[in-house]
Amino acid sequence: MNEDNKNFEEKLGKAIRQLAKETIFVPPAKDDEIVGGIRKRFDRQFLNKKKEKIPAKKIVRVSRWQRWIPLAASILVAASILYFSRPASSRSVADVNGDGKVDVLDAFALANQLKSGASVSADVNGDGVVDEKDVREIAARAVRLEEGDRS
Amino acid sequence: MEELIEQESFSDAELIRAANAGDSTAFEALYFRYRDWVVNLAFRFTADRELALDILQDTFFYFSKKFPGFELTCQLKSFLYPVVKNLSINARNKARRYQPGEELFAQIEAPQPAQTASENDLRFALASLPETHREVVLLRFLEEMPLAEIADALEIPLGTVKSRLHNALELLRENPKIKSLFE
Amino acid sequence: MKRSFSPLEALIEVVGFAILLACLLAPRVQAQSRFAIYDLFIDPQAEPLAAYQVKIKASSGHVKIISVEGGEHPAFKAAPYFVPTAIQKETIKLAAFSTVTAKELPEQQTRVASIHIQFDESEAVKFDLKLQAAATVNGRPIEPRLRLVERAQE
Numbered sequence: 001m002n003e004d005n006k007n008f009e010e011k012l013g014k015a016i017r018q019l020a021k022e023t024i025f026v027p028p029a030k031d032d033e034i035v036g037g038i039r040k041r042f043d044r045q046f047l048n049k050k051k052e053k054i055p056a057k058k059i060v061r062v063s064r065w066q067r068w069i070p071l072a073a074s075i076l077v078a079a080s081i082l083y084f085s086r087p088a089s090s091r092s093v094a095d096v097n098g099d100g101k102v103d104v105l106d107a108f109a110l111a112n113q114l115k116s117g118a119s120v121s122a123d124v125n126g127d128g129v130v131d132e133k134d135v136r137e138i139a140a141r142a143v144r145l146e147e148g149d150r151s
Numbered sequence: 152m153e154e155l156i157e158q159e160s161f162s163d164a165e166l167i168r169a170a171n172a173g174d175s176t177a178f179e180a181l182y183f184r185y186r187d188w189v190v191n192l193a194f195r196f197t198a199d200r201e202l203a204l205d206i207l208q209d210t211f212f213y214f215s216k217k218f219p220g221f222e223l224t225c226q227l228k229s230f231l232y233p234v235v236k237n238l239s240i241n242a243r244n245k246a247r248r249y250q251p252g253e254e255l256f257a258q259i260e261a262p263q264p265a266q267t268a269s270e271n272d273l274r275f276a277l278a279s280l281p282e283t284h285r286e287v288v289l290l291r292f293l294e295e296m297p298l299a300e301i302a303d304a305l306e307i308p309l310g311t312v313k314s315r316l317h318n319a320l321e322l323l324r325e326n327p328k329i330k331s332l333f334e
Numbered sequence: 335m336k337r338s339f340s341p342l343e344a345l346i347e348v349v350g351f352a353i354l355l356a357c358l359l360a361p362r363v364q365a366q367s368r369f370a371i372y373d374l375f376i377d378p379q380a381e382p383l384a385a386y387q388v389k390i391k392a393s394s395g396h397v398k399i400i401s402v403e404g405g406e407h408p409a410f411k412a413a414p415y416f417v418p419t420a421i422q423k424e425t426i427k428l429a430a431f432s433t434v435t436a437k438e439l440p441e442q443q444t445r446v447a448s449i450h451i452q453f454d455e456s457e458a459v460k461f462d463l464k465l466q467a468a469a470t471v472n473g474r475p476i477e478p479r480l481r482l483v484e485r486a487q488e
Binding site for chain 1: 428475
């Protein structure tokens with residue numbers, strides 16, 4: 001009976017959402033009007049009120065164990081650099097469109113192939129299945145920052 | 152595997168904190184985050200695009216007046232829902248499109264010629280529910296809100312939400328016109 | 335009472351003191367900070383825009399990127415892909431795509447994303463904007479025009 005209830009509720013939910021499928025697109029001019037009004041209101045509301053200053057940091061006496069924090073932080077940073085600079089062994093798999101680089105066009109190509117139902121061999125995350133997670137993994141690699149950009 | 156962020160990285164609570172300190176761009180981030188949900192909810196209440204856009208504007212103007220000093224004690228959707236609902240009722244009153252006793256969710260309940268017969272049956276079935284029960288059903292299945300958030304939004308006990316939902320589902324199950332939809 | 339330090343302890347003291355000093359100085363920097371929103375516009379010049387990837391790097395202004403939002407066209411309304419390590423930094427890569435049909439894609443200039451930034455008001459903000467990839471529906475690369483514009487404050 002519980003399974004029946006669950007099925008009924010799932011189907012009901014789907015049917016109700018189908019009834020309300022029409023959605024409203026908010027024109028950019030309306031966004032501008034609303035956001036402009038918000039800014040004016042904030043300026044007025046905070047005009048006579050002293051804007052909160054970001055509180056000054058308290059002076060902290062560093063105890064004996066807290067002296068180890070900078071060293072621990074340095075080890076963590078070093079480990080992160082080593083982790084993120086590891087070679088991308090499956091880069092060739094992620095280059096779905098075969099143009100020699102991994103970028104959003106590879107994620108786009110894989111997404112299109114999945115949508116069309118074509119069989120693909122781009123198991124980028126190595127979980128044995130080619131699905132949306134591989135699309136996301138490719139997109140993640142595409143927007144990864146280079147070494148010099150992470151400062 | 153590298154983690155991806157597909158949405159803004161600040162939580163509602165963090166943005167509200169920044170807005171309380173005078174940062175209007177934090178409030179704007181909240182606007183863009185909830186804009187589509189608010190305008191579509193308003194459209195479901197009014198079935199009128201222009202009214203829905205006006206209600207969107209009024210909702211965020213009302214919300215912005217709460218700063219500084221706004222305190223988030225529930226999910227933001229639970230706070231915004233009654234605001235949108237009341238503004239929608241007022242707007243429809245003004246436009247003389249709503250009489251007390253008329254159906255609240257105009258977009259859902261108005262039969263559409265282009266819809267299939269079974270979809271119109273579902274509309275009638277929903278319309279036949281008591282209004283308080285219908286509201287809970289739509290918040291649960293259309294807005295996909297958890298029961299606790301529905302309780303906050305409607306300012307009723309969680310037990311009441313559960314019993315209204317249970318009774319509404321029983322009524323819908325027994326309705327012969329929509330039975331075939333779910334078999 | 336005499337107290338002796340090992341070299342390691344001395345190094346840790348110095349590093350800890352430097353971090354403390356940075357924390358004490360930080361509020362003075364933040365007090366001069368302002369916030370702004372920059373809109374990223376792409377003009378695909380009459381071709382349906384299906385995918386894009388751009389790199390945005392602030393070249394001056396002590397900029398920190400604090401948030402990203404989606405664009406105005408339904409195909410690009412959701413926030414684009416970016417990595418969390420870019421937040422609070424001055425460089426970010428944004429990428430998005432849509433698998434809808436050509437009819438549902440923008441062909442004229444459209445705002446595809448916006449970035450919220452914090453910057454030092456004593457310096458002019460400048461960005462380097464680079465298109466890294468863009469394509470139309472079948473994945474064919476295109477060469478759209480890009481603009482990054484500060485949203486006007488009223």
